[in-house]
Amino acid sequence: MKKAELSINIIVIAAVALIILVVLSYFVFDWGSKLRRQTACEGIGGECIPEGFTCDEYFPDGTHIPSGESCRAQERCCIPLGG
Numbered sequence: 001m002k003k004a005e006l007s008i009n010i011i012v013i014a015a016v017a018l019i020i021l022v023v024l025s026y027f028v029f030d031w032g033s034k035l036r037r038q039t040a041c042e043g044i045g046g047e048c049i050p051e052g053f054t055c056d057e058y059f060p061d062g063t064h065i066p067s068g069e070s071c072r073a074q075e076r077c078c079i080p081l082g083g
Helices: 003-039
Strands: 047-050 064-067 075-080
Touching: none
Parallel strands: none
Antiparallel strands: 047 075, 064 075
16 A cells, blocks of 8 residues: 555545534534423423513413523523422
8 A cells, every 4th residue: 555545545534533523513412402492491381581570470360480490681480380
């Protein structure tokens, strides 16, 4: 084998390894993003309401209670009773 052939083989192997790494990274980050959404307020059946309101004001029928789950900035989470 010539040195040029060896260099081309190494470049091809490195390119394939890089592609595999990128694909695996995509799946890992996509899975993490889905997990975060599923454990956030709406993922557990809650609703994000504007920060100036309480759950009782926003849902006057008394069907929701405050939760510490995450919402966007300037919002709070209210989850249904029994949920």
